[in-house]
Structure formats: structure tokens, C-alpha cells
Amino acid sequence: MSIERLQSHWGFSRMPFGRNLAPSMLHRHPGHSEAIARIDWCVNQCAIGVITAEVGGGKTVAIRAAATALDPARHVIIYLANPTIGVRGMLTHIVAALGHTPVFHTSRLAPQAAEALAAEHAERGRNPVLVVDEAHLLDNHQLEAIRLLTNHDMDSGSPFAVVLVGQPTLRHRLRLGVDRAH
Template sequence: MSIEKLQAHWGFTAMPFRRDLPAASLLRFAAHAEAAARTRWLIDQHAFGVLTGEVGAGKTAAARAATAGLDASRHTLVYLPNPAVGARGIYNAIVTALGETPRFHYSSLIPQAADVLAAESAERGRQVVLIIDEAHLMDTGQLEAVRLLTNADMDSRSPLACLLIGQPTLRRRIKLGAFAALDQRITLRYAMPGMSEKETKTYIAHHTALAGRADTLFSDDAAALIHQNSRGLPRAVNNLAVAALIAAFAAGKSIVDESSARAAVTEVATD
């Protein structure tokens, strides 16, 4: 089976449930809208925040939506998709993003990062927005390195807005006594829930409409089954919906019914 045949069968102009949608095309379900609004507030306030949620909850998509409209003349976005770069890598990324060559020795790299952050604001009039994804993987040294970055002018202000994005274990780790200094700096905390059943149905319809099918393609029973097994997590909804489309196509059906969705659930569960 080819993608072309699948698209032709359903009358799609493109495959639905893609990850590469522009920010403007993302469905703003309640948790997504809340996370994006809080992230924008964090940026406005030069604050430090933690955004958590289960795998596939849409955390990164919400942050992408929040930063998509930033004015490049007033903001410099530094996005780290993987904290495995270590504490040095975090400082290197900031210094490089702000147009400097990172110093070799770590002891001199730390003040260099502080200097370029201060210069970005004072000399160029731009605010740095640091977003670290998969932050539940950060070690103690990395978390401390980020905390140190938020100090400026004898702790009277923060030279950047910082958002850590991660799984629920991140929120629990920061609450440990060893991270008390970091925990006290966090002014924004939001744990993203999954979508409601109604939102999941709307989400499925939204994505099929973007692909060229504005009519009802998934039956209510199929959508309800997908919601139940995905717990309303967008990435899981995407995977099940695509598998259901394939199952219905293989059976020669004109809509995705409950049996197609059930076949998808079985396939994904045993994948």
C-alpha cells in the first residue's frame, strides 16, 4: 500500500495528523491554549517556568505556538531539544546563539554567558527566551547551571525568560530539597492534561479538514474509542487515527467506523 493510494482513497490533499503543521494550523484545545498563554506570560515577565505533561501531551507544540509570533527584533529564541549536551552545552548554545564563540575553559564560559545575556538586553534591546525540552533528563549540574543563569544585578532581575519542558518526573524532582533554590525561582508551573472526549473528536475533524475532507470521516464510535485508548494525548490520537484510516482503507470502507478503530487499537497495542 502506498501513501498516494491511501490519500486518493480518502480524497486527501495531504496526509492528516502530521507533526509539521505550522503553528497557526494547530488546534487550540483547552490545555494547549492554557499552556501557550502561560508561556507568553512567562516571556513577558522574564520569568522562569516549568511545563510538564505525559509523553505526547502537546507540550512542545504549545511552546511552539507561544513563540511563533515573537518579534525577532525584540526577542532571541534559544531552543535546546535535548539536554544531553550537558551544562557546558547549555552555555555553549546560548553564547553561540548570541553571536559569540564559546570560551574553551568552563570557568570562563560561565561569565561569558552572563555577559552576552546582559549585552543582548542592554545593547541590542532583545530579550533572550531559553526553552529546554526533555528537561526531565537534566542532571543536577544542568539544573544548577540554569538557575545560575537567572541571576542578574545582585538577584534583582532575570536576564532571560526560561521554560523547562518535560515529563511529570521533572516537577517531582524539582520539589526535592536539593533543588530548593531552583524551586523558589519558578513562577510558572503548568501540568498539561489530555484532551476531553469532545476535544478529541474536534481534533480529529480538524486534522482531516486540513487534509481536504471537511465532512465527517470518523464515526462517533470510532472517535470515542480512539479517545479512550489515547487518553486524549494528541500524539497517541495521531497514531491511532492514522492506523484506523489504513484499516478502513484496507477493508474498502468509505468512513472510519468502530471496527476500523478497534483494529487500529489492536495493531498499535501490539506494535
């Protein structure tokens, strides 16, 4: 039986259970609601948050739901779907997502990213939210670069929130303390 016949038979305007469902169409369960609440808290506090679950556990769906609920006049989402691009690629992505042209030299790119994040917050009144999906693939240098970006105003606050989303190995790596500040 063809897809079109199935849709016609059941009166569907589109196939159910697709990946492109609107967050409002999702089944709400306690784990999903808790993940959204944690993401929301992280965003409101301009903090670093970690969401982990096994493959297929709904992590990215929770991010979509939380992002949809944010006011675009007050927040800007910087979504990094593939973190295997290294520190330079990650910083370039952040700068470009905020509408700036990334500088060529890596030594100037980190300060440019920090300035772009701070300007978005201070000048435009929007809180950037860096969402790194598949964050278990981040290397130690990338984790350190993210941490350093959050050192703002003599470490008295951060002009943006970070949500690291990945498999349970991410939480295990973070617990090992390899990336702790010295």
C-alpha cells in the same frame, strides 16, 4: 493504497496530522491554550517557567505555538532539544545561539553565557528565551547553572526567560528542593 493515491483521493496537498503542522493548524483545547498562556507570561516577565505533561501531551507543540506568536524583533529563542550534554554543552549552546564563539575554559564559559544573554537584552533590545525540552533529563548541576544565569544585576531581574519542558518527574524533582538556593 499508496500515500500519493490517498492524498489525491481526498484532495490533500499534504498528509494531515503530520508533525510539521503550522501552529495555526492545531486543534485548540483548554490545556493547550493554558500552556501557551503560561509560556507567554513567563516570557513577558523574564521568569523561569515549568511545563510538564506525560509523553505525547503536546508540550513541544505548545512551545512551538508560543514561540511562533513572539515577535522575532523583540525575542530570540534558544531551543535546547537534548539537555543530556552537560553544563559545558548547555552553556556552549547558549553562547553559540547568540552568535558568539564559546571560550574554551569552562570557568570562563558561564560568565560569557551570562554576558551574552545580558547583551542581547540590553544592547539589541531582544529578550532571549531559553527553552529546554526534555528538561526532566537535566542533572542538578545544569539546573543550578540555569538558576545562576538568572542572577542578574544583584538578583533584581533576569535578562532572559527560561521555560523548562518535561515529563511530570521534573516537577516532582523541583518540589523536592534539591536545587534550592542556599
